[in-house]
Every structure is written in C-alpha cells, then in structure tokens.
Amino acid sequence: MPRTVEQIALPVTRLGTRRALAVHRYGTPGARPKAYIQAALHADETPGMLVAHHLLRLLDHAPVTGEVVVVPVANPVGLAQVVAGTHVGRHGLDGDGNFNRGFPDLVPGTEALLRDRLGPDPAANVPLIREALRAAHAAHHPTGEVGALRHALLGLALDADLVLDLHCDNEAVMHLYTGDALWPDAADIAAELGCRAVLLAR
CATH class of the missing domain: 3.40.630.10 (Zn peptidases)
Structure with missing residues (x-):
C-alpha cells in the first residue's frame, strides 16, 4: 500500500x-x-x-x-x-x-459547541462530536x-x-489499559494482541 x-x-x-x-x-x-x-x-x-x-x-x-x-x-x-x-x-x-x-482538555470547548445539537441517534452524533473536537483543538x-x-x-x-x-x-506480559466505558467492546483487540491482562480505569 x-x-x-x-x-x-x-x-x-x-x-x-x-x-x-x-x-x-x-x-x-x-x-x-x-x-x-x-x-x-x-x-x-x-x-x-x-x-x-x-x-x-x-x-x-x-x-x-x-x-x-x-x-x-x-x-x-x-x-x-x-x-x-x-x-x-x-x-x-x-x-x-x-x-x-x-x-x-478539549471537553469544555467541545461541550459548548455541541450544546443543543445532539440527538437520540448515537451514529448521527459521532460526526458532530468529531467536528466539535476538531474545532476545540484548533482553538x-x-x-x-x-x-x-x-x-x-x-x-x-x-x-x-x-x-x-x-x-x-x-x-511485563502483554497487557492493555483502556477506559472502563470501552469494555467489553475492546475485548476483541485485546485478544488479537494476545493480552494476558486488561486494566480498566475511568
């Protein structure tokens, strides 16, 4: 490629x-x-x-x-x-x-840009959140x-x-740190990497 x-x-x-x-x-x-x-x-x-x-x-x-x-x-x-x-x-x-x-910390700027813009469809919200993150980062x-x-x-x-x-x-053995909100969705990548332990944190 x-x-x-x-x-x-x-x-x-x-x-x-x-x-x-x-x-x-x-x-x-x-x-x-x-x-x-x-x-x-x-x-x-x-x-x-x-x-x-x-x-x-x-x-x-x-x-x-x-x-x-x-x-x-x-x-x-x-x-x-x-x-x-x-x-x-x-x-x-x-x-x-x-x-x-x-x-x-991009959260305050992102939150301000998203106020009253998010709807009930999570998939439709994702591009809006990414756009707001990019704008907060640029600022x-x-x-x-x-x-x-x-x-x-x-x-x-x-x-x-x-x-x-x-x-x-x-x-150390192969291990993965990830956010607790991302588990168990991250179980597949942990398995692909051969992780012997996964540590979750907020």
Missing part, C-alpha cells in the same frame, strides 16, 4: 536545533475506519518504536481499508534527552513534566516545543476509531 510521510515541524526552542514529528499515512485520508498508532511517548520506552518499525513494513504490503496513521517516534524531544549516558525520556528536562500528561494555541508536540499528537488521534498508544515496562 503506498505510504505518505508528513513532517510536522516543532517550534525551535534552542539555537541550532530542529525537530519534527514523522507521520506515516496509509489508505484514504478521512476514510473510515481510522486507526491511529503511536509509539514511545515515554521516549525511554523504545520497544514500541521497534514494533512500529515492523508494522510500517507490513503495512507497505497490506491492503488498507479506511485510513491508518502511524507515528513510530511520538516523542523526538524526549528521545534526545540522554544525560551522562542514561536515557531520561519520560519527563521533560525543561520542566514540562511527564510527556504522557498535561494534554489540553487551542500551545506554547513551547512540548506543548506543540502534545497538540500535534492529540490532533492526529482525536477523531480515530481505534487509538493504540504503545508503552512498555522493564519486564
């Missing part, structure tokens, strides 16, 4: 440096279903990048129905954080905290490199039908 690669430039915060987010796309933009996969938001959790690398090779030869978006290196900022030979890509060294936290103006990174990743993921955020631990 033909692949397109988009480079999303991050703001330059240090003289002489430049970073970008590489976004690999398959299928038809805007087609359904849309799957979004990102790896190593905690940049010191590198196995996800290897998984994404092999996934890209498989997708290059696979028929894609809908759209698949893969960001194999979701955190080029953290990937560059090596101190005295130790990779410290979990927290921003500039004080921006855990890379996996602090994403903008948010991040500051700094990490803020821009979070904003870009959120924009890529927010309208997907399936989102996989690949993390790892020092030693």
Whole structure:
C-alpha cells in the first residue's frame, strides 16, 4: 500500500536545533475506519518504536481499508534527552513534566459547541462530536516545543476509531489499559494482541 510521510515541524526552542514529528499515512485520508498508532511517548520506552518499525513494513504490503496513521517516534524531544549516558525520556528536562500528561482538555470547548445539537441517534452524533473536537483543538494555541508536540499528537488521534498508544515496562506480559466505558467492546483487540491482562480505569 503506498505510504505518505508528513513532517510536522516543532517550534525551535534552542539555537541550532530542529525537530519534527514523522507521520506515516496509509489508505484514504478521512476514510473510515481510522486507526491511529503511536509509539514511545515515554521516549525511554523504545520497544514500541521497534514494533512500529515492523508494522510500517507490513503495512507497505497490506491492503488498507479506511485510513491508518502511524507515528513510530511520538516523542523526538524526549528521545534526545540522554544525560551522562542514561536515557531520561519520560519527563521533560525543561520542566514540562511527564510527556504522557498535561494534554489540553478539549471537553469544555467541545461541550459548548455541541450544546443543543445532539440527538437520540448515537451514529448521527459521532460526526458532530468529531467536528466539535476538531474545532476545540484548533482553538487551542500551545506554547513551547512540548506543548506543540502534545497538540500535534492529540490532533492526529482525536477523531480515530481505534487509538493504540504503545508503552512498555522493564519486564511485563502483554497487557492493555483502556477506559472502563470501552469494555467489553475492546475485548476483541485485546485478544488479537494476545493480552494476558486488561486494566480498566475511568
């Protein structure tokens, strides 16, 4: 399947440096279903990048129905954080905290845009909610490199039908974290991934 690669430039915060987010796309933009996969938001959790690398090779030869978006290196900022030979890509060294936290809350803006617009048909509501999420996201103006990174990743993921955020631990069986409202609907993907445990949280 033909692949397109988009480079999303991050703001330059240090003289002489430049970073970008590489976004690999398959299928038809805007087609359904849309799957979004990102790896190593905690940049010191590198196995996800290897998984994404092999996934890209498989997708290059696979028929894609809908759209698949893969960001194999979701955190080029953290990937560059090596101190005295130790990779410290979990927290921003500039004080921006855990890379996996602090994403903008789009709910208030989305809720305001949807007031009195939703009806009794859930399927008809989905495109309205996606449209409102995109508008709330567009109204948010991040500051700094990490803020821009979070904003870009959120924009890529927010309208997907399936989102996989690949993390790892020092030693663990395959497991899945998901929202309790998504269970048991996520049982099929958990089984396909060979998960030995599923953890639910609000």
